[in-house]
Amino acid sequence: MAIVPHGAGGSTVSMAMPMLTPSNYTVWAIKAEAILDAQNLWEAVSPAGDAAVYAGKNKMARAVLFGALSKDLLMQVSMKKTATEVWASLKTRFVGADRVQAARLSTLRGEFDNxxxxxxxxxxxxxxxxxxxxxxxxxxxxxxxxxxxxxxxxxxxxxxxxxxxxxxxxxxxxxxxxxxxxxxxxxxxxxxxRRRTQDNGGRGGDQLMFTAAQWEARQRTRWRRGKCYNCGVRGHFSRDCRQPKKDKALIADVDEEPGLL
Known part of the structure; x- marks a missing residue:
């Protein structure tokens, strides 16, 4: 938890700084920059104006960054005297690690694809x-x-x-x-x-595949049924029509459903 100055009146506000871990640098950097900028401390990390303003905020920005580091990381940057140096050191360490990780992830994606x-x-x-x-x-x-x-x-x-x-x-x-x-x-x-293959002398796979093909053929045939020659409505045959039957002499036998094996 970082206590940092806020506002011209010198009031303070409590704002949580996320902890930096070996795997979250990119997200951490985005959040850390936003928090420092909201508290008017980011210019201490990335100076672009009055040197006196920078000097006044450097100690606070450096302290806030230290509060977001584990013991091991803190010892590695503890000799850095400015917030700019602390930030640059962390970026050099983790951006390099991110590139290695990205390369490994790319290799892993290739393995998965193959x-x-x-x-x-x-x-x-x-x-x-x-x-x-x-x-x-x-x-x-x-x-x-x-x-x-x-x-x-x-x-x-x-x-x-x-x-x-x-x-x-x-x-x-x-x-x-x-x-x-x-x-x-x-x-x-x-x-x-496996069981069907054993029971049928090795022909189980072909039989199951043929069954699936038959099912697909049946479905296609069902939806391709033509117009009923009795009532003129599509979707059923004249022998299944519920409307009053016409003269059988006028009804062709072409609507008979083909038999399926």
Whole structure:
């Protein structure tokens, strides 16, 4: 907590100065500058006017900055005699660290983009790799959210899980789905696929894929039904029409629903 002068009357106001940590320099610098500027002390850090004014505010600005530092950081800048020198020393230390961190984060993003599930790899093992990436992002002060993790999982699983991925993307909002939910759905499908493959001599995957294709074909056929030749309304066949039937001789058989295997 910093007590700093405020106003021409010499009154004081209590204002909290955020603590500087190894991972928050950029945000800290923005807040610290705003607080110092609000208390008319920023010109002591970045002098641009009367030297006498600067000298009068330097001690207070230096003290405020010291109050925002941990013991280790304080010892490193304690010999700096002006607020300008303290600020410059901190910037040199942390901006350099930020650049290293940004480079590491860029490398990590590349690793994440190239991550793929190997054929025969267990889902849990692959999910562990994605979760490990999230932990590494957090360690660099960034966030790998569920949406990005779910997208990576669905986009990179083997072809044998395609039917499950198609179902998830069609019936669920993948942008809001939790990573654990997507993983559990894929694991349930993979287990059914494994059992069916064992029961059908290795043909389970093809049968499940064909079932999904049949379902899609049925849906397309349902929505493409033409006009009823009895009442003229689209969406049903003449044999299902509830209106009074016309002369059967005038109704063509072309509206018969094609059979699905």
């Amino acid at each position: 991550l793929r599930m190997e054929e025969g790899e267990a889902l849990d093992a692959y999910a562990g790799k994605i979760g490990g990436m999230a932990a590494r992002y957090a360690g660099l002060g960034s966030t790998l959210g569920d949406a990005a993790m779910v997208k990576k999982l669905l986009d990179t699983v083997p072809d044998r899980l395609y039917a499950a991925v198609a179902g998830i993307e069609q019936f669920r909002d993948v942008d809001t789905m939790a990573f654990d939910e997507a993983l559990s759905r894929l694991k349930a499908f993979d287990e059914r696929l």
